[in-house]
Amino acid sequence: MNRDPFIAFGVPDLGEEEIQEVVATLRGGWLGKGPRVTAFEAQFAAYKGLGPERAAAVSSCTAALHLSLIAAGVGPGDEVITTPLTFCATANTILQTGAVPVLCDVDPETMNIDVRNISACVTARTKAVLPVHFAGRPCEMDEVLAVARDHGLAVIEDCAHAIEARYRGAPVGTLGDFGCFSFYVTKNITTGEGGMVLARRAEQLARIRRMSLHGMTQDAWQRYAGRGFGQYDVVDCGFKYNMMDLQAAIGLHQLRRLDKARERRQEIWSRYQAAFHVLPVTLPAPVPQHMLHALHLYTLRVDERDSRIGRDEFIERMADLGIGIGIHYKALPEHSYYQQRLGWRPGDTPVATSIGRRSVSLPLSPRLTDEAVDRIVSAVHAVLGG
Ligand SMILES: *Cc1c(COP(=O)(O)O)cnc(C)c1O
Numbered sequence: 001m002n003r004d005p006f007i008a009f010g011v012p013d014l015g016e017e018e019i020q021e022v023v024a025t026l027r028g029g030w031l032g033k034g035p036r037v038t039a040f041e042a043q044f045a046a047y048k049g050l051g052p053e054r055a056a057a058v059s060s061c062t063a064a065l066h067l068s069l070i071a072a073g074v075g076p077g078d079e080v081i082t083t084p085l086t087f088c089a090t091a092n093t094i095l096q097t098g099a100v101p102v103l104c105d106v107d108p109e110t111m112n113i114d115v116r117n118i119s120a121c122v123t124a125r126t127k128a129v130l131p132v133h134f135a136g137r138p139c140e141m142d143e144v145l146a147v148a149r150d151h152g153l154a155v156i157e158d159c160a161h162a163i164e165a166r167y168r169g170a171p172v173g174t175l176g177d178f179g180c181f182s183f184y185v186t187k188n189i190t191t192g193e194g195g196m197v198l199a200r201r202a203e204q205l206a207r208i209r210r211m212s213l214h215g216m217t218q219d220a221w222q223r224y225a226g227r228g229f230g231q232y233d234v235v236d237c238g239f240k241y242n243m244m245d246l247q248a249a250i251g252l253h254q255l256r257r258l259d260k261a262r263e264r265r266q267e268i269w270s271r272y273q274a275a276f277h278v279l280p281v282t283l284p285a286p287v288p289q290h291m292l293h294a295l296h297l298y299t300l301r302v303d304e305r306d307s308r309i310g311r312d313e314f315i316e317r318m319a320d321l322g323i324g325i326g327i328h329y330k331a332l333p334e335h336s337y338y339q340q341r342l343g344w345r346p347g348d349t350p351v352a353t354s355i356g357r358r359s360v361s362l363p364l365s366p367r368l369t370d371e372a373v374d375r376i377v378s379a380v381h382a383v384l385g386g
Helices: 016-028 035-047 061-071 088-096 141-151 202-211 220-224 245-276 311-320 336-342 350-358 370-384
Strands: 055-058 079-082 100-103 126-130 154-158 178-182 195-199 298-301 359-362
Touching (some): 016 245, 035 055, 055 061, 061 126, 061 154, 061 178, 061 195, 061 202, 088 100, 141 154, 245 298, 311 359, 311 370
Parallel strands (some): 126 154
Antiparallel strands (some): 055 195, 178 195
16 A cells, blocks of 8 residues: 555645735735725736726636626526536536526537537527636637627636636637636635636626625625715625635735746646656647647546556546546536436437546646656556556
8 A cells, every 4th residue: 555645636726925815814804805806806807918897706616607697698598508528517507597508519639619519509599608618728719709609699608727728819718708717726726715707898797796796786895994884775686606805815826826837737737748648548639829728637538448447447546546536527418417307318418428437637736746746657657557
């Protein structure tokens, strides 16, 4: 049995600056939505090449997706086209608006929504398309936007994996009508829990802001900071989806780590690519010139017919060697809820189902030391090298 410390999947990269800022926030006594959230929004928008007040911080990417769908006017009776190879939140938020997700299978190489199939999924009820930039690789947005233009659809980009990604030079999340980001612990940057929305149209972003705080016209910061009298009006039936200053305190410093952290992940990624191309597994596809990959997930596909070992056994043997492996994702039609409610079957999206049954994600945290990366490389060789 292995004695080295366990290498967990998805370890966040937190520094002393984050700790000090959280402590300062606690000492300052303003924990909720306030000046640090406003600063985090402005700095995130600037990172995306946008002016201040172009981004709204929320409690999660799930909240960001839900509010974007609502702002896009998606509701009961509508359909939203999305990918089957994603986290359940993508589909759940569509269902929560009263609309129905329509799955468009993925491209076997890129693992992104297959842009050649989107228009075949469009019906008279289709209101929006919700692509996910899987693993941090941008979708072919020219094609997505062309279909959306032809059919008058809103485009909501799920950028949970893709903070740093660019498509033809433009930051992802600014290409469609809405861009939704996650700061969950395992994502490229974290606020513990948290999310961000970008919206192309100012009035839609204003609605998202309102809807993230009960549908009130003024937020609590404005109500209680100065000499507010609590003169707010409720103009919409909103949610409690705001971010807190305690979370933004972490995010402000995480943003400053983005480029360095991606550089480190690029080193690890290149090491993996060089080490694994000799093994009987499928590596991530090469990235074309017109894309910058955010390098969120490094996935291998373990096919028992080639590898002589099944995916689940791979994960168990890696765990025995002290290495935590992720799965992204069991395809949506494999989950019982969608089978029962929507009648989905794994065979409906054969490419995503096949990937979901074979895919493993290796640790890719910028926190990994060279020794840890060596251990991971050796373990994958030991398990798959035969
Ligand atoms: C993580 C994730 C989400 C949800 O993000 P939260 O911030 O945890 O709500 C949505 N979509 C994808 C593709 C994700 O990976």
